[in-house]
Amino acid sequence: MKPAHFSLEGAIRPNVIALPKFITSTSDEIQARRKILLDANENSLGTCLESLAVMNNNGDTSSLLGPAPAGAPPLNRYPSASQAKLKGLIVNSKKEWGITEKMVCLGTGAADIIDLIIRVTCRPGQDAILITPPTFGLYMFRAALNGAQSISCPLDASFKLQPNEIEKTLDGNSNVKLIFLASPGNPTGTLIPxxxxxxxxxxxxxxxxxxxxxxxxxxxxxxxxxxxLNLFSEYANLIVIQTFSKGPGLAGLRLGIAFAHPETIRMLEKVQVPYCIPTTTSILAQAGLSPDGLQSQRLLVQKIIANREALVRVLTGTTMADLGVGKPLGAGEANFILLPILKHASSVPDSSRAGMVCDKLEEDHNIAVRYVAMMPHCEGCLRITVGTEEENRKLVDGLKKVLSEI
Known part of the structure; x- marks a missing residue:
């Protein structure tokens, strides 16, 4: 029962009520029925901590679940507010760019950092962000949730930034507070020079x-x-976001980083909730930043790149082309591939067929990929995370089967 004087519409911001929930691909229900997850761009090979445990314990990973390391704070106490030790290790890994602890803000994943930046800068109902689609949909979603407008200046057909067009857009929209650039892009896999x-x-x-x-x-x-990060010595109006979710394979930790000049970091941290980085997250992230953890990460990334190149070679072969698979789009400098599905005996992208391929891979082969054909310049496209060698083999077999049927 609710009191008669209460209404949800009266208590909640109207834009929050109107906004649909941001849906991820990793809900418990989806995880339970999908066996091969190639749709969320996680590190398919595992984590640098798992590899570290194998190296240190002859395959025994129990050390990750055992007693806390010596000197770790007890879990009945709040975590460090400053996270000085973790920030120090991050700084040490970025020392060639002159990053200091005062230039680091930590959040619960890059998504939290994105939201935090918008909340700090954009006045609801007055300010705007600029995005360059096709790009990560969370920028627009979090802007809308915070009452900020999103203004689009699309990439060109080759997924290149159009600085001149963006500058014209900025000149006509003085309320833009943030320009969000993804480099490499999602779903483009293309770097911005x-x-x-x-x-x-x-x-x-x-x-x-x-x-x-x-x-x-x-x-x-x-x-x-x-x-x-190479630009920080010259520019105070720059914020760089990085994450532990991709290369290190620690998406489950939910740890993101904003690099910015100290004055900006002070503003971001002023708005953050207290103690936002849990003790357990900090301890595991520190292990990932140890010399062995960093080496493990490098090996994971090298293997994923090798798997990516091998998968591209298969997908661009004659067999797949005859079935209606186009040449991957974008520069391919990420852990995923942007793959066009074509009309039969044609070079024309087919979004309807791509949707059927996406559905059939999941329904018949328990393989999840991401349909992105609704994005600019992505007609007929699927975004496919690079998996393990075995996952990639099953993906190719599944594509051959599905494409031969539709």
Whole structure:
């Protein structure tokens, strides 16, 4: 029973009521009936901690579940508010870019960081973000939830940024506080050249931040050269987001990082809830940042890149082409492939057929991939996470079977 004077419509922000729930692909119900998960861009090979346990314990992973490491704080106490030890290890891993502890803000996943940046900068009903579709849908979703407008300036047909068009858009929309750029992009797998990012940072008509989301940077061909961390020595209006979810394979920890100049970090941390990084998350992340953990991560990334290249070779072969599989789109510098499904005996993308392939892979083969054909320049496309060698083999077999039937 609710009191007569209460109504949900009167208590909740109208835009929250109107907004649909942001659906992920990892609910318990979905996990229970899917065997091969190639739709959420997790690290399919596992985590750097599992590999570390194998190296240290001859295959015995029980150490991850046993007593807390010596010196770890007890779980009946609140976690460290400053996370100085964890930040110190992050800084040590980024020392070539001159990052300091005061340039690091931690959140419960990159999604939390994205939301935090919008909440700190955008006044509900007044300010806006600029996005470059096709891109990560959470930017627009969290903007809407926070009462901010989203203004689109799409990538071109080759998934390249259009700085001149963005600058024109900025000149006509002085309320834009944030430009969200994903590099490598999702679902494009394409890097944004640093000079294009610099052009927006330098644009005199833009008073806000350029936010570069580098969730997939570990899978780039030359990540150290491609990262926007290289620009921090020149620009105070830059925020770079990275995550433990992809390269390290620690999506379950929910740990994201914002790198920015100290003044910006102070504003972000002012708005955060207290003690937002759990003790257990911090301890496991520190293990992942140990020398052995970092080496394990490098080996995982190398293996995924090798699996990606092998999968692309198969998907671009004559057999798959005859069944209506197009050449993967984008630069492919991520842990997924953007794959067009074509009309029979044609080079024309077929979104309807792609939808059927997506459904049939799940229904008949327990393989989950992501349908993205509704996005600009992605007609007929599926986004497929690179799996293990066995998962990739089953994917190819499933595609051959499904495509021969529809």
């Amino acid at each position: 640093l000079q294009d990012i610099q052009a927006l940072l330098d644009h005199p008509g833009f008073k806000g931040y350029v936010v570069v989301d580098e969730a997939y940077i570990d899978y780039a061909n030359y990540p150290d050269k491609a990262t926007a």
